[in-house]
Amino acid sequence: MDVGSSLQNRVPRKRRKMQRVTMMDVAKLAQVSPSTVSLYLRKPAAVSPAAGQEIARAISTLGYVPNLVAGGLAAASSKVVSIIVPSIRNAFFAETVSTLQSELAAEGLQVILGHSEYGEEQEEALVRTALAWAPAAVVLTGLSHSAETRKLLQASGVPVVEMWEIGGNPIDMAVGFSHPQVGASAARHLLSKGRRSLAFLGARMQEDHRAAKRANGFAEEAKRTGHATCEVINHPGAATVEAGSLLLNRALQQVPNLDAIACSNDLIALGALFECQRQGLAVPDKIAVAGFGDLDFSASCIPSLTTIRPSGDLIGKEVARLILAGIHGAQPTGPSRIIDTGHVLVERRST
Amino acid sequence: MDVGSSLQNRVPRKRRKMQRVTMMDVAKLAQVSPSTVSLYLRKPAAVSPAAGQEIARAISTLGYVPNLVAGGLAAASSKVVSIIVPSIRNAFFAETVSTLQSELAAEGLQVILGHSEYGEEQEEALVRTALAWAPAAVVLTGLSHSAETRKLLQASGVPVVEMWEIGGNPIDMAVGFSHPQVGASAARHLLSKGRRSLAFLGARMQEDHRAAKRANGFAEEAKRTGHATCEVINHPGAATVEAGSLLLNRALQQVPNLDAIACSNDLIALGALFECQRQGLAVPDKIAVAGFGDLDFSASCIPSLTTIRPSGDLIGKEVARLILAGIHGAQPTGPSRIIDTGHVLVERRST
């Protein structure tokens, strides 16, 4: 039992930081070399059963927890995936991040989270710190980024996945769907119901480029298909139920004989629904309402809400798949680096 | 200029990993030693203006990004805060995490996220990996954890903040409010409106201990104050609008003359509201409805929802404050390590 003595020279005369248990301590207790412990930790099958037993015992008696920081430094790539979304308060991104986190955690990857708040400079700063972690991958939202952000990412050589949007050219990989097409789908649906005086209600579209693209797709399809009128109305603040009420009122003022609205978000649609109820406007008889997102309440509100489901879950899964494939060696090239998760129009009572 | 020759021995004959720009490269370009660069990065004022200029120039021409992994290893504590919540899909936690992330990012700290999905074993695993990052702090949700989790955390010496609950004894620090008191507030409010046949509608209370405590507090207050009846009804699945509809129907069956309900979550309350509307039960005349959370829609739904606001934002701010105070040296002791953020009952039309 020479453990005690050898432990002593681990105590320097100066700094004393609670002396974390290291791999070396485990190695000593188990009577093997540190590299064997390291090997055991990464591929248990590669060490002899006997040594494995000893190591396992040592680990548990010492309560050893591997230091991933040191591991990341030595391996020159940390087990971290950095995810940058505009806001985690947004149910869409919360869903994707949640799924992504679970999928990646199952493979031993950690998620580092950042919020850009829809700002490109903020995003750039986040990307900079993200790269400082030598991450296994970085995940960004959308395809619009500052030139510097793209440069940083490209120069880093780190796998990059842009999510929630396709249709431009990605830095590296992309998983998502086309926002103009979502807008067009909504327009076609409303038009097919015989509606002709349309409005698109959106929030924060000066910053949220994806919402703006949905609005454009909607307006263009409305115009293209013929004799419908279409107004796009923006609320500069966040997409909330409250904003939905305000927007509906503005639409009512600006669009004569308004008979249908599409919203950039189900929260806005819900607010519009409430406002219609308050004003005694029958939905869908007088005004048809379509949303986007298929949120929690959309199936159960009154009337139930026709909406477009983007599948944040699926996006999360596909992003995870791409990242894990990259880590496990398979480097997909060509079209498999862009995945279209599509969108589904869910017709309910509100139209 | 002997820079060239010394650069050569950085290129080993074997692995070649895209040769990241290091602090040493910066030092060479700026004609100073690496430690001066390091110093400059941490306290720019401590190096001479001349050297500072050179270093800054070198950094920007090389596009140097410091490696935080290496820094964390050398400094024996990484600039990471690990946050573990039951689910980020839950608007409560999304709000707190969002605030926390912003506050910490402003001080150069990264947030690592984990989801326990309300499972203690899952939480334990997450805590284990969290500690593997030698984090500056770890943030947990609630006060219920496995014994092993507590032990791990205590042994690690890392600052721990438990949030969204107080009233037990925390591992280290706690920021939140008392859930039984929230339940009691709801009960008192309903009682004060003359209601006597009460029900508490909750979801996932077998796992969500905090919701269960709100239910208990509600039931006890109802009984304590006298001649009211109270039934607690649980939906095993997640707290959704859909669940709210189901729960209201069960309450209607189980409680004769039901005249008021309190819900463990505004989503459930919203579902109940919709179901009342569907069944033609006037709210609040026939049934009063109170929620918890003050979510986005609560002020604008019909009728607007009386609810209890827990202030996830404030919790996030206070947690950040505690963590930053710890890092900056000030070690608060005693009662200042437990912060009660309280709760506010927001009375609206539904009661």
Place this chain on the structure above:
DNA sequence: ATGAAAGCGCTAACAC
């Protein structure tokens, strides 16, 4: 104010 030197705890060749 600046630099030299000694690690932080681990991984990954490579030899045995």
Place this chain on the structure above:
DNA sequence: GTGTTAGCGCTTTCAT
């Protein structure tokens, strides 16, 4: 299968 040997890129005394 196991141990030896070098680092990974940075921080931090301690001298100068």
